[in-house]
Amino acid sequence: MTTHHQPTTSTGDHAPNKILIIPELVQRIAHSLDSKTIVACARVNKAWHSIWLPILWHTIDAGRQWHNPGFLSALHQHADLIRNLKCSRYDDIRLLFNSSPSSSPTLESSPLAVEQANSGAESGPSVGGAAGLVGAKEQVLCKNLITLVLPKTTLTNQADQARLLRLNPNLLDLSITLHDNPSSKYTDLIEAVCSLPMLRRLALDENKTLEAKTLETFLSRLNCTLQELSLKSTFFVKHPFGSGEDFAASAGTKESYGIQSLCMDGVACSQDFLLHLASRFPSLTHFSLGDSAEVYIDDNFGEKLARLCPQLKSIDISLLDNMDDESIASLIRALPRLQKFRAAETRFGNRSLEALVEDGRDLSILDINTTYVTESSGIQRLLERSGALTKLDAWELSVNVPEMMSEAYGTRVSNSASRTDAGDGDYSRDGVSATALRARASTPTPTTGQLSGERTRGIWGCTGLESLVLGVDYSTDDLTEQERALYPPSKARQFIYEQISRLTNLRYLAIGGAILGGDDEDSGQEDEGVEEDGGAGGGDEANIGDSEDQDDDDDDDDDDEDWTPSADKSSVVKLQKKMAKLEVIDQDSNTLWIEFSLRSGLAILAPLKELRCLSGNQGAHAIGVREVEWMCKNWPRLRSIEGLYEDDAEEAVAWLRKHKPEIELEDDG
DSSP, X not given: OOOOOOOOOOTTOOHHHHHTTOHHHHHXXXXXXXXHHHHHHHTTOHHHHHHHHHHHHSEEOOGGGGGSHHHHHHHHXXXXXXXXXXXXXXXXXXXXXXXXXXXXXXXXXXXXXXXXXXHTOOOSOOXXXXXXXXXXXXXXXXXXXXXXXXOOBOTTTHHHHHHHHHTOTTOOEEEOOBOSSOGGGOXXXXXXXXXXXXXOEEEOTTOSSOOHHHHHHHHHHTTTTOOEEEOTTOOOTTOTTOOTHHHHOOSSSOOOOOOOEEEOTTOOOOHHHXXXXXXXXXXXXXXXXXXXXXXXXXXXXXXXXXXXXXXOOEEEOTTOOSSOHHHHHHHHHHOTTOOEEEOTTSOOOHHHHHHHHHHOTTOOEEEOTTOOOOOHHHHHHHHHHOTTOOEEEEEEEEEEHHHHHHHHHTOOOOTTOOOTTOOTTOOEETTXXXXXHHHHHTSOOOOTTOTTSOOOTTSOOOTTOOEEEEEEEOOOTTOOHHHHHHSOHHHHHHHHHHHHHTOTTOSEEEEEEOBOOOOOTTTTSOOOSXXXXXXXXXXXXXXXXXXXXXXXXXXXXXXXXXXXXXXXXXXXXHHHHHHHTBOOOOOOTTSBSOOOOTTTTXXXXXXXXXOOEEEOTTSOXXXXXXXXXXXHHHOTTOOEEETOOTTTOHHHHXXXXXXXTTXXXXXXX
């Protein structure tokens, strides 16, 4: 038998080498590396190999690759290390019940085999399944699983699958797809599932043969431990082998179950069915109905659902196009404790947004990407009041920044209102006098997330935000002449930069602007508010456009140099004087205006010390060498820049690859 010599550390190792074999340190290093790098490191010495081998084998998503000889050989050697096993639809489960070939995997082949399997790479010609091991002494593999995705279950392979389940009593997460009709024929498998004492999640996705009595059996037997149920694309309505209505019907003394999370994405059913189903799960906290077809929901659905499931805190209706704006708004109002709401690519509109502003004080996650929101002032109010918000995805909404600023400063002037009768800056907003507006703005409004219990008008109150995806633009179509003068593109850009700079917990930032729609007379020149030689310092750039000239009659505003929107700045006259000091020349109206350049105000974002990823995918950025130098100096945790490509930022990309190779770029794959 060939002897494989493994590399070992010498007795004269220096202190740095000894430090690198401390298990706790090596494990922490491994969690920041990809599988290919870990495989390379695992070949360095025995210590690294023994410490990192369990990390490599923890999750196996092999698909058909586990038929490859190299991986199969390693599997029989290290299957006891697998915790998460995800099979493809047609994998042969019998391979887990056969002994390994006579040859044992070497130090070099074992990690490589698992890395190839997880990446889908071929490691050699396939063997003939279990037939390739005929005559070998049988042994049982994979006895420490906590997550298992079984291949498609048939009447032929159910005995092997049931056996695997019984050998893994610590399973927490199980996915099953039944193939042959009807589901009542799978008695052996059903019994094996019901005997799992710790099962928390059961996925019965894409089951076309699931009978109501089978589902009832699963839930009844597992009611003590089961918390999550997934029925994605499971056929209930007009089922040839039993209707789901039988299970969901609320008539009679039906047993209630302790399910807390219910996923029904892609299910075609009626509103009554959903309500009957919810009545079986009074402890429900999360409900997902995304991408479901033929589900027509009326305005009373939310109220009924909230009454049946009073603990609901998370709703996902993404891609559900049969629910109108008013129905979504009613759902939000019926659930005042809502914490997570996902409604991407739905008919979520202004009414739904207003409902969140009024009743979404506990909201932490919001996804309204590609929806029907048109009132940008509502987005401003949402950001002011949602103090608990940690994640916001609001891309492709065309959020108009001047409208946000009008809301922040309380300077919305009605197009039909005349200011000829107003004196000393008095004006009307939708028929309300400026005096009344100032009084209303000065009244403190309680909000979640601020220690004082009050909010400052105009300031984004979501200071705990960790992920922000926001599409902004500049349009003067709905602005008055006065608003156009007050909020030119440069001021709008600075408003966005300054608001974001207060979100010091941001980890991910993706913000971009559409083509400017303004017709400013002086918009044909580039921004010149920052000196070109002040790049990486992170200091003077923040004071963009501060004029050295001071108005003699503006002494009462000298303490407001920070240009912070607040209640006492609603006077148009005061705003005109203050913004006159900001002499940043507007950009060409045909360019995208959120460009992350130092000249446009990038240095204002210096407080974002926790930022891990900056995305410039959704706009025409102007990131050069000076900008990436500044980012690396001021954002010490930055690890990725999206949208920075070599063909449009060659020098910046070259600088990063040379000086900061740890920062990932999309071109680097």
